[in-house]
Amino acid sequence: MLAVSNKISSLDLSQIVIRGSVGNLLDRLVENRITSDEAKSVIYQEAEDAFKNQVDDQTIVGYWQGEFWGKWMISAARVCRYLGHEDLRAFIDTAAHRLISYQRKDGYIGTYRDSGNVFACDRDKARAVVGWPCNWNWNIWCRKYTLWGLLEAYQLLGDQTVLNAAVRFADQLIGELHDHGIQLCDTGTFNGLPSGSIIKPMTLLWELTGSQRYLSFAVEAAESWDRPDGRIPNLIANARSKKPLHTWYPEPQTWAKAYELMSCLDGLLALYRATGTAKYMHAVETIHCLLEQDEKNILFSVGFNDIFAHAAPLINAVSEACDVIHWMRINYELFALTGQSRYMDLFELAFYNAFLASVYSDGRWGSRGVRSSGRHITSYQTGLRHNHCCVNNLPRGFMNMAQAAVMLEGDAICINLYSEWTAKITLPDGRMANINLGGSFLQEGHAVITVAITGGDPGSQDRSVPLKIRIPAWSHQTTVNVNSRSLTPPAGGYLSLDVTPGQTVLDVHFDLTPRLAIFPVEPVHYAPDDFRSQRWTLDATNPISYVPYEDMVWQRMHTLQVGPLLLARSKKIGHTEQTLFSGRSLCTPGMACRVTPQPLPGVCCGFLVALGDPDHLVRTVMCDYASAANDILDDPRSFCIYL
Numbered sequence: 001m002l003a004v005s006n007k008i009s010s011l012d013l014s015q016i017v018i019r020g021s022v023g024n025l026l027d028r029l030v031e032n033r034i035t036s037d038e039a040k041s042v043i044y045q046e047a048e049d050a051f052k053n054q055v056d057d058q059t060i061v062g063y064w065q066g067e068f069w070g071k072w073m074i075s076a077a078r079v080c081r082y083l084g085h086e087d088l089r090a091f092i093d094t095a096a097h098r099l100i101s102y103q104r105k106d107g108y109i110g111t112y113r114d115s116g117n118v119f120a121c122d123r124d125k126a127r128a129v130v131g132w133p134c135n136w137n138w139n140i141w142c143r144k145y146t147l148w149g150l151l152e153a154y155q156l157l158g159d160q161t162v163l164n165a166a167v168r169f170a171d172q173l174i175g176e177l178h179d180h181g182i183q184l185c186d187t188g189t190f191n192g193l194p195s196g197s198i199i200k201p202m203t204l205l206w207e208l209t210g211s212q213r214y215l216s217f218a219v220e221a222a223e224s225w226d227r228p229d230g231r232i233p234n235l236i237a238n239a240r241s242k243k244p245l246h247t248w249y250p251e252p253q254t255w256a257k258a259y260e261l262m263s264c265l266d267g268l269l270a271l272y273r274a275t276g277t278a279k280y281m282h283a284v285e286t287i288h289c290l291l292e293q294d295e296k297n298i299l300f301s302v303g304f305n306d307i308f309a310h311a312a313p314l315i316n317a318v319s320e321a322c323d324v325i326h327w328m329r330i331n332y333e334l335f336a337l338t339g340q341s342r343y344m345d346l347f348e349l350a351f352y353n354a355f356l357a358s359v360y361s362d363g364r365w366g367s368r369g370v371r372s373s374g375r376h377i378t379s380y381q382t383g384l385r386h387n388h389c390c391v392n393n394l395p396r397g398f399m400n401m402a403q404a405a406v407m408l409e410g411d412a413i414c415i416n417l418y419s420e421w422t423a424k425i426t427l428p429d430g431r432m433a434n435i436n437l438g439g440s441f442l443q444e445g446h447a448v449i450t451v452a453i454t455g456g457d458p459g460s461q462d463r464s465v466p467l468k469i470r471i472p473a474w475s476h477q478t479t480v481n482v483n484s485r486s487l488t489p490p491a492g493g494y495l496s497l498d499v500t501p502g503q504t505v506l507d508v509h510f511d512l513t514p515r516l517a518i519f520p521v522e523p524v525h526y527a528p529d530d531f532r533s534q535r536w537t538l539d540a541t542n543p544i545s546y547v548p549y550e551d552m553v554w555q556r557m558h559t560l561q562v563g564p565l566l567l568a569r570s571k572k573i574g575h576t577e578q579t580l581f582s583g584r585s586l587c588t589p590g591m592a593c594r595v596t597p598q599p600l601p602g603v604c605c606g607f608l609v610a611l612g613d614p615d616h617l618v619r620t621v622m623c624d625y626a627s628a629a630n631d632i633l634d635d636p637r638s639f640c641i642y643l
Contacts, residue, residue: 002207003276006336008414010403011425013082018402020420021442021604025356026398028363034076034395035088043386044095047072050111051102055383056138057112060125062189063382064138064389066111069099070145071392077152078399089156096153099146100165107172109146109165112139116176118187118195132253140187141194141260143173148201151208163208170205173198174217185224191232191249193260196221199267203274218271222280225264235264239283244294245308252531258295258303259389262326269333281337288330292346298372298519298559298641299357299625300349300566302327305369305535315523315642316536316552317372321358321390324350324370325397332404339409341493344416345473347404352419352442352564355397356626358390361602365632366391373580373640374547375633377538406435412466414494418447418508431456431501433465442624443597443605445475445510445563452503464498471495472510474563481507514595514609515561516587516643525554547636551581557642558587560622562595565605568628570639573600573621580640586611586618587643603627611643 018026033039050056050065057063073095080088099109108115118140123133130136150166153159177184188195199218206215226236238248245256265284272280295302297311301319304311311317328350335343357370368379368390381388405417411428418441425433432455439447453465471478473492480487480495482504489495497506526532528549536552538545560567569575591611600606603623611618620643628639 002273004273004337006273007339008336008407008409010336010407011423013078013399013402014084015425016082016402016405016421016423018398018405018419018421022356022401022419023421025359025361025363026395028361029359029366029395029398030079030083030363032362032364033391034072034079035083035085040091044072046384046386047392048095048098050384051099051109054111054113056110056142057114057117059129060121061129061134062112062117062121062137062139064142065382065384066138066142067145067389068384068387068392070142070147070149071389071396072387073149074145074152075392075395075399077149077156079395080156082399082402092153093157093159096150096157096159096162099150100162103165103168107168107170109143109169110139111142115139115172116180118177118182120189134189135254136189137187138189138194140173140184140198141189143169144194144198144201147198147205151201151204154208166205167209167211170202170214174213183224184221185231185233190257190260191254193233193257193264196225196233196235197260197263197267199264200270203267203270206274215274218267219275222268222271225283226279233261233264235261235268235287236279236283239286239290242286242290244310245287245290246294246310248308252307252309256308258306258308259320259322259326261308262302262323262330265330266326266333269330269337273337284330285334288334291327298566299354299370300346301354301370304532307535309532313521313524314532315372315519315554315557316532318369318377318536319354320369321355321367321397322393324354324358325390325393325400328355328397328400332400335404336407341470342473344404344470345492348417348472348564351397351401351417353566353625355401356624357628357630359394359626359630360632361627361630366394367630368545371536371547371629373553373642374551374636375545375629375638378544378632405437409468412468412496413451413499415449415467415469417470418510427453427465429456429460429463431460431465439508441510442563442565445512447506447508447510449506449508450503451499451506453499453501461501464500467497467499468494469497469506469508472564474515474561475510476513477511479509481509510563512563512595514593516558516591516593516611517561518558518587518589519556522556523554543634544632551637553642555583555585557585559641560593560595560609560643562607566625566641567607567609567622568625568639568641569620569622569643570603570628571635571637572602572628572639573606573623575621575639577637579620581637585643586620 047068120135127133154162185192202218268280297317301324305318306320331343331347367376369377407414423435434452436450594610596608598608605624
C-alpha cells in the first residue's frame, strides 16, 4: 500500500494514440526497433546474447552490455500495452523465459561472469585500455535494468514464473552484498550513482510482492545518501546544502554523472510514494531547482554530454539522449505528484526539442548525444552494433509522452500536450470521454480539441465533466473559443472548464510570437585539451561523431524560439557552410523578428524568418531543431541553432 498517491494520474497506455508527425516518427521507431522481424532477430538477439557471452568483466574495465536487454524489455512491454500487439506480447513472453534460462542456481543473471565483481576497476590499469584513468564497474547498474525488465514483463504477462525469477535475482544481490558487508553506495563507478539507481526496481518489486525485504533494502540505500560523514554519493545531504551539483564530487573524471544521478532521483520519488518520507521528495525538488539554475542547457535538457559540469553558461551544448529522457521523467513524476504546470512546461520543451532530435528520421537508430551545432553524436558501445545506451531508451521516452499528453485529476480531464492524438478515457463515474486533438500546434500554434462525453447511468448522464487545459508559460496571449465564448487565460497554468455531455469543440490559438534571445552570459572559452572540449569534439578517429574544435562557438549569438520549438538552420533546407559557420551574427540587440510558417521538404516544421525593419531586412529559412540533423551524417558542419 503506497503512502502517497499522485495528485494527477496517468491513463493506461492503451487509451491513447499519438498521431501526426510525432506519431509517424514513433511508429517508425517502434517498427524498426521493436516489432519487426529484424528488431526481434538482430537487435533483441544481440542484447540477449550478452548474457550468454558474459564479456563485461573480461578486461580490467567493466563494461555495460548487460543494460541493453532490460532497456529493450521496458520499452517493448510499454509499447505492447500501447499497441495491444499480440505478436509482440508472445515474443516478450518467449524472451523473458529465454533470459530466465540463463539464471544460475543461486539466482544470479548477468553479463559479468563474477557476480561478486562490484567494485571499481584499478584506475591506472584502466588508462591503458580507455586512455584515461577511469574507475568503471557497471555490474549492479546492469542488474538494475535486468530486474526492471523482468518486472515490466511480469506486469504485462502476469506470469508468476517471471516474478519468481525476479525475486530470486533480487534476493541473490541483497544476500551477496549483506554477506560480504558491502554497502550499495560503495560499489560500481561514478561515485556509486549507477548502483544506487536500483532503488527504483527494488521498490517496484516490493509493490508487486509485498515483501518488506525489498523496501528495507531500498530505504537502507537511500539513507546512505544522508550520512553525517559526507560519504559519497550523499545525494540527500548534498541537496540540503544547495550547493551546485558540479561541485559535489572532486574531479571531472569522477563527475556527477547526469543520467545515473537522475535515475537515482526517480528511485527517491518511488520511495517517497512507498514510505511518505518527506526528505526524499524535498531532496528531489531541491536538486530539480539546482538543475534548472545551473545545468539547464540551450537545448532544453540538462547537463553537458552526460555530466553535470555547470552546463548553463556553456554555449557549445551537447546532451545525451538518456539525460533528456530522464529530465523528462523527473518533470513528469513531479508534475504527477504536485500538479504544478511548470514541470509540464519543462517536459514539453525537452520532448519537442532535444528528445525528438535524438530520434533519427527513419526510426532505425538514434543519437547518443545531440549538439547545438555541427552534427549529432552517433555511437556504438561495448563492441555491439545494434544497441547503445540511448537508442533502446527512445521508445520509453515516447511512451512517457503518451502518458503525459492527457491525464486525470480526480474526475477532471487534464490536457497537457498539443501535438495530435486521440484518447478514449473511462471516467471515474463510468462515462466515456472520446477526445480528438487536431490542428497544427507546432507549425501554427493552433489546436482543435473535440471532447465527446457519452454513456453512464441515469444519475450521471446530465452532469458536466471538469476539463483543464494547460496554458504554456511561453504563450502570453492565448485565445480559447468554446460554445460561442472567447477566453483569454493567463500563461503558466491551467484553464478550467466544464464540458457538458455530448460533443464540445474547443478552438485554441497559442501565442507564436517569435522569441529572439541572445545567449544570456559571456560564453566560457576553454582550451582544446580541456575535458569539455574533448567531450564536445570527441575522438578524431571516430568519423561519424567527431566535430573539429575550430567549429566550436565562442561569441555570444542569438537563438530563435517559436512556441515550444527551438529553430535551427541546416543544410537540409538549403544553407551552406558559409551561412552556418561564418562566425558573424545576423542579429543586433533589439532587432525585430517576424516568422511565417513555410513548408520545407524533409523537415517537420519550416519557417521563413525576417530580421530587422522593412528597410534593412535579413531573410533566412529555419526549421525545428529536431529536424535539422536527425540522421546519421558524414558532414560535421550540417546545422547550427545560432543566428
